[in-house]
Amino acid sequence: MxxxxxxxxxxxxxxxxxxxxxxxxxxxxxxxxxxxxxxxxxxxxxxxxxxxxxxxxxxSPSMVKTLERYQKCSYSASEAAAPLKDTEKNYQEYLKLKSRVESLQLNQRNLLGEDLAPLNMTQLDMLENQIELSLTRIRSSKSQTMLDQLFDLKRKEQNLQDANRDLKRKLLHVGSDNLLQMTWQHDQASGSNNQEEPEPQSNELFPTACDTPMQIGYEQLCADQMGRECTNHIDGFGPGWM
Incomplete structure (x- = not known):
């Protein structure tokens, strides 16, 4: 046995x-x-x-050489099998992505109101709820955007008003400075005109009457002398030396 x-x-x-x-x-x-x-x-x-x-x-004479030969054969086999595995993996990923894209395209057509015949009542209700939720979000986003734009416009308006107020203040300040400068220039011009006005020249040819009316016969003597001087000047001759 x-x-x-x-x-x-x-x-x-x-x-x-x-x-x-x-x-x-x-x-x-x-x-x-x-x-x-x-x-x-x-x-x-x-x-x-x-x-x-x-x-x-x-x-063989050396275990190391045998192991090196084994590693070469093993790596070559793994490298030869790697492209096949990668190709299969890529194909599986392609199939998943393709199915995902088809599902998204079908969902998009349903949201646009197309290809609704295959859907049952439950699916239609879910689609309606999804559309209403999307509309609510869109309206909320639109309102928020409008409020943001309104706040921006108000802020710009306030900035423009502040800038306008500053410009008015500067304009009033510059206008007052110009008015003071014009007044000062006018005063300077008036003063210079007063200084340049010629003084009335005294008439040396006709001396004033003597301020000694107390002397008897002096006024008549001065008048006779003035008359003789005028006659001599008119004739072109000056008075002679005594």
């Missing part, structure tokens, strides 16, 4: 587990050696025990 099938599960008995590990490890190493000899295959076997001990077998 042959041995029965061994149930594959962890051996709880520590001694039995160690014995089984040693027997099967030796058998696995023997099989790897036979495979490399019979089939001329490059075999690399690495075993770590539960205590961390290393057991290995390599048909």
């Amino acid at each position: 042959g041995r029965g099938r061994v149930e594959l599960k962890r051996i709880e008995n520590k001694i039995n587990r160690q014995v089984t590990f040693a027997k099967r490890r030796n058998g696995l190493l023997k099989k790897a050696y036979e495979l490399s000899i019979l089939c001329e295959a490059e075999v690399g076997l690495i075993i770590f025990s539960s205590r961390g001990r290393l057991f290995e077998f390599c048909s």
